[in-house]
Structure formats: structure tokens, C-alpha cells
Amino acid sequence: MSISAQFVSLLAMMGTGIIAGAFMDMLGTGIANTGKASIIRRRAIWLETFGWLLAGCFAFAVLFFFRDGAWRMYDPLAQLSGLLLYATVFHRPFRLLGRIIIALLIRPVLLVFQIIFWFIRYVFRVIRALILLLSQPFRFIYHRFFRYHFKKNPK
Template sequence: MIVSHQLLSLLAMVGTGILAAAVIDMIRTAGGGTRAGTAIELMAWPLLGLAAFSVLFAVRSGEWRLYDLLAQLLGVLLYESSLHRPLRFAGRLLTALVIRPILFLLDLVWRTVAFIVGIPLKLILTLIRFLLRPFRRPARAVRRKAGTLSRKVRRKFAGLPLKKRSA
């Protein structure tokens, strides 16, 4: 294997180490130490291993050497030492400039649709309440009678033991 090819594979493994550290940092930041975050992290590790192997497979037909592990560790350390803060800043900037305005627009559309749909629904419910108004007193009387009857039945059968079922 020529030296330029080895350098390319070394840089690819450093890149996978940086990518793995960034993904795990993102998952830990978003998960916040919850059970769901832990479960997502446990699912992410094998996927990151498969991604690193696919890069290794594309670069060097899947031949693994000891310096590949060292290169990945170098990538993780490089991320932690110098790329951690700029990438976090870029993430906050992306959130503030792209994601939040999109979420704001989606919320605005949702509220507008809910308001437009809600007006006819409120009118229909008001009309139904108005039409059912004459039936309120009879319904209340029936509920009272049912409650009284229920109390009488419970009092009457309160002292009786329940039958045991035979097996």
C-alpha cells in the first residue's frame, strides 16, 4: 500500500472519530440523561461502528489495522479539545436562524387553521346547547331519580353477603 493511500485511510478514520464524537455529544445534549436518551445512545453506538466500517470498507476494502483505532481515538480527542465549542456554537446558530423560525411558522399555521376551524365548531356547539336547553330540567330530574333509586337499592342489599362461586 502506498503512503498517500495510508494517509487517506488515516484521515478517514480521524474523520469517523470526529463524527462519532459529534453524534454522541449531540445525543447526550438532546437526551439530557433521560432513559430515552440512554436508549438512543445505545442504538447509536452500533450504527456509528457500522458507519466507521463502511468508510474503512470504501477506503481500504475493510482491512483493519491498529492505527485505525488510534486514528479514531485521535479524532475523538480532536473533537473534544478543539472542535467541541465551534460545533456547539454552529448548532445553536442553526437552531436560532433556521429551526426556530420554521417551528414558529408551523405553529402560526396550526393556530390559524385551528382558529378557522374552531369558529364553525363553536357556533354549532352553541346552537346545540340552545336547542337542548328545554331538556335540561327533565334530564336533571331523571338523574336525581336514578341516584335516589340507586341509593335505595344499595341500602336494601347492603347487609346481604355475596354468594361464593363454586369451583
């Protein structure tokens, strides 16, 4: 393997470290922002373990793409340096990018879902009100004449 190919694979492994750091930071932030009694927070250990497994699979996929899966001794060091590089340099820009994505993409989609949910709930409330209105005479008759017939007799 030539020196330039080794350098490219070293940069790729550092890139997987940066991406793994960003992914785990995103996962940790998402877990931390849930409610204290949330099922997500109760299963946080499993979610983070699954996140690390996904990051490892992604790193192996990058290794497979660049070197046909050949592992070198410096690959874990390159990934660790990528994680540290994320923690020192790229942490704030990635967080800013995450806030921008939330503000521009996720919140409008959630707003559309909330509007649809509100509309469906409103339709069901109108249907319920109509049913209650139309059944009012029958309920009056039941309460006036037959309500006590279905109760148990006192002993």
C-alpha cells in the same frame, strides 16, 4: 498500499472519530435538554447505544470506501485521536455551528408548524362555538324539562 493511501485512510479514520464525537455530543446535548420525565430521557441509554452503533457503522462504511473494509491496527487509535481532537479543538466551533443551525433553520420551521397547529386549533374552536350556539335552544329545553327524568330514583 502506498504511504499516501495509508495517510489518507488515517485521516479518514480521524475524521470518523471527529464526526462520531460531534454526533455523540449532539445526541447527549439533545437528551440533556429534554424534560426530566421525558420518554427520551428515560430511554437515554438505548439512544446513546444506538448512536454508538450508528457511529461504528459509519466508520466501517468509511473503511469500506477507502480500503474495501480492510482493518488495520492503527484504525481504533486514529478514531480515538479523532474523538480527543474533537473534545479539545472542535467542540466549541461545532457547538457554535449547531446554535446557528438551530436559530436559522430549526426554529423557523417549528414556528411554521406552531402557526399551522394554532390555526387548526382555532378553526376547531370556532366550529365548537358554533355548534354550542346552535344547540343552545335544545340544551335549554333538555335542562328545563327532561334532565330529572333520566336520573335514578333514590331508594
